Amino acid sequence: MNLPLKIARRYLFAKKSTNAINIISGISVFGISVGTAALILVLSVFNGFEDLITGLFSNFNPDIKVTITEGKTFDADTVMIEKIAALPAVSIVSQTIEETALFVYNKNNESVGILKGVDDYYKDVTGIDTTLREGEYRFQDGKREMAVLGVGIRNRLSVNVGDYLSALEVYMPKRKSSGLLSKPLNKRLIYPTGTFVIQQDFDSQYILSSLSFAQNILEQKNKIGALEIQLTKDADPQMAAAEIRKITGDKFTIKDRYQQDEAFFKIMNIEKWMSYAILCLTLILVAFNMIGALWMIVLDKKQDISILRSMGATRKIIRQIFLSEGILLGVLGMLLGFFFAVAFYIAQKSLGIVPIPAGFVVDAYPISMRLPDFIVVAITVLCITLIASLPAAFRAARVPAIIAAD
Secondary structure, eight states: OOHHHHHHHHHHHSOOSSHHHHHHHHHHHHHHHHHHHHHHHHHHHHHHHHHHHHHHHTTTSOSEEEEESSSSOEEOOHHHHHHHHTSTTEEEEEEEEEEEEEEEETTTEEEEEEEEEEOTTHHHHHOGGGGEEEEOOOSEETTEEEEEEEHHHHHHHTOOTTOTTSOEEEEEEOSSOOOTTSOSEEEEEEEEEEEEOSOHHHHTTEEEEEHHHHHHHHTOTTEESEEEEEEOTTOOHHHHHHHHHHHHOTTEEEEEHHHHTHHHHHHHHHHHHHHHHHHHHHHHHHHHHHHHHHHHHHHHTHHHHHHHHHTTOOHHHHHHHHHHHHHHHHHHHHHHHHHHHHHHHHHHHHHOOSBOOTTSSSSBOOOOOOHHHHHHHHHHHHHHHHHHHHHHHHHHHTOOSOOOOO
């Protein structure tokens, strides 16, 4: 241990001439610990929401989504699909198509939403069948076409799921008009059979049907809007996307799970780091308390500093002593803050001590700790405490070698 750090450690734990200095130092350490814990917990709560929402999105969005760059639909090229399915990183490939439609139920209730036609593999790619609140996940009942509705659009239409006597009317613009007197809309009947709950954006817009039903009403036989792909557990999404791009070429857009909802995750990250910045400002205000504590320690140890100067200690060594003192105060507060944060994390995960108001998908605030957050917070706290130590360190360096006795 070098000399400045050794002396700083002794000053940290040694009894001061005035008890107020010990109290102020303790308040400084406590303030830093609370600020550190707050930084860790805010980042962890945002991580928890990110993990939660990613899990919810995974019940609707695939690992990889392939769409046409220009236009909305493309031919279901069986050769291309077979090549993609044969890739080692690919587990399942599903074909889907979607378009905005008008839905009418019992003649009085109508709403605009998105009709999404899916094939039999879609539930295996996304796990959509695990999100059902009521009814069942199926699209055929003999000759009748069935639909699974998001809970939001189901409520807007006041749909009675399982009532096979009341059909949901689906209206879609015709691609080609056959004459002046012809109706401009295609109309088909579909019967509600289930309700899914994922996330508000999906729940309030989407109605799922069979792929053939959607292709029929869209007049897009043998056309699809996307290939939705599930990867194997050990697959790298970026490498898998690169392999798929070699097969599809530049005419197709390939998006991983993050890119499919890129705007949402960017906003969440902005909110996360803005909250972090605000708490950093709070920690800076707390650091002013540490400046006062260090300044009082300098005044208390003025005679000791003079003796050290007389023994040959340079101004640089004196500065290093009090810089080390400030860093030790910061490290002590930071470690206490980490302890408080981990204790709160364990309590929240096991007991859910901070609940969320009723109506959300979980009962308590989600929380997820990550090692990079601890590193970022540690660097932040150490930088703030180092800067807070500078005034006292430079003041101590100006103490002369000899102090005249009264």
